[in-house]
Structure formats: structure tokens, C-alpha cells
Amino acid sequence: MTPFRAISVFHQVATLNSVSAAAEQLNVTPSAVTQQIRALEEQIGTALVVRVGRRIRLTEAGERFFELIADQVETIISATQLMQGSKTATRLTIRTTPTVSTKWLLPRLPQFLEANPDIDLRLDGTNEPTDFNRDHVDLDIRHGTGRWAGLHVEPLAVERFMPVCSPKLADPFSLEPADLLTFRMIRSVKAQIQWEQWFTHFDLRDTALKHHLLFDRSHMAVDAAVLGMGVALESNLMMGQELRDRRLVVPVRGAPEMLISTQWLVCPHTHMRRSRVRKFIDWVKGEAALWQSESEAASLS
Structure with a gap:
């Protein structure tokens, strides 16, 4: 009979991708974790983990075994904690860019927390992509092109990039594209859509621009535009509240439709077997779909 202790230790190692992290979580030594894994491998008759x-990392057999046991082990652990009358919350760590976390995700999180009281959420706001072999992160909401080989990748939403400014600087739809050449251009240097592309649509040369204000974070560019410091070219995902509150307006008539996905849900394929990850992905995709429909309706009004 295969001991459940060894199976639960393997489950923890596979979940955290780390022997030392599993040992810390289980309050045992790393050598004790290694011994349990070896005992389980001897019982099953195949290697599950390699250094x-x-x-x-998990071997092919290890990944298959983890896939077969993950849900059942989590159910048993949860049931045991409930019977003990001290249900321990499950930790979910999400890494996302500072702009997405502050401008889009944070205002929506209370709904997720209310629907999932058993989950302790850690939100790690950084632009640095996760090294899933080293960092204890369940899921990235990652900025980029969506091309990360070997990982589960799906877009969060389709965004619309548009020029915006404070209504104190210009009235909505009151300017021609060439009029922007007289304004200070606010740039988010890591944005995938830049002013050069926008002006090229109108056969205007960006080299005519004399005044720039550069930021390395989109939320800083949005805030600078709200303060009337110039005209920003940003995603409606990053400034939805500012547009709804009329703190930002689109000052140009006939602005081109510049649609692109720049934010992606990213994690190892094995993480998709974690129930907490699936719960969050299902929830955040639902929120993104609702935001998408509301944004499209607003653009038509």
C-alpha cells in the first residue's frame, strides 16, 4: 500500500517546484522531503523527480502522476482541515505589471476574494517576467507579445490604443491629427503601440514632434495625462476609470482603430492542474469579457 504521507509530500514538491519550499511549508527538513520522494519512487517503480x-523538475512519469492525484490530494487535505475545525487558506500568488494591478485588477479583486474565502491572495506587482523554476508564483499576467515557448499562454483581452488628454487641455474630438504636433507627447517607453505608428497612419512624421515626456510605467503616463501634462497614447484597459469619469477624453476626430492584446495569462502547463489557478483564470477571463463588452458599447455611444 502506498503511504499517503509520501504522496502528499510529492504533491507539495510538484506544486511548489521546489524541495526546500516544500520542506518549509511542511515544517520538515529538505532531506526528509527527499526521503519521502525516494520511498514513493521505489513503491511506484519509476523516477518522479530529477535534479x-x-x-x-518532474519527469514525464512525475507529471502524469501529479495530474492524476492533484485534485484528490487537495480534496483530502481540505476535508481533513475542515474536520479539524481549522481550515487553512490556500495561497495563490499572482504576478502582474504595476499598471494592470493598480488600474484594472485591484478594483475587481474584492469580488474574487468574496467568492473564494478559502484563498489567500498575494499580488506581486512587477514588470519582471517570472522564472517559474525559481519563483514561487502561480500565474503571471504578463505584458508582451504572447510568444513564450513551453508555457501556457492566453490573452487577457483585446485593447484599444487611443490618444487621450485632460479635458482642460482639449475638448473631445475637437482636433485634427496634425494638431497634436503642437502638444507635448507623453510616452510609455515599454508600450507596444508608439506615437510613430499612430502618426504613420495619417502620413505624418513623428520627427516633427519637439516635446516629449517619457515614463517606464503606463500608469504614470496615464496619471500625467490626467494632470494635463500632455497627450498620451495608451490602452483603454489601463485608463478605463479615467475615461468613464471624463478625467481623460479623446481629443482627435477620426482616430484609427489600433487593436492589440498586450496582457497575457502565463504559467507552466502543470500549474493549470492547480484548482486555485483554474479558479482565478476562470474569474479573470469573465471579468475581462465583461470589460470588453462594456468598452465596445462605450466606443459606439
């Missing part, structure tokens, strides 16, 4: 340098 790659100072890291570990």
Missing part, C-alpha cells in the same frame, strides 16, 4: 543543477 537539474540546483533545481528540480
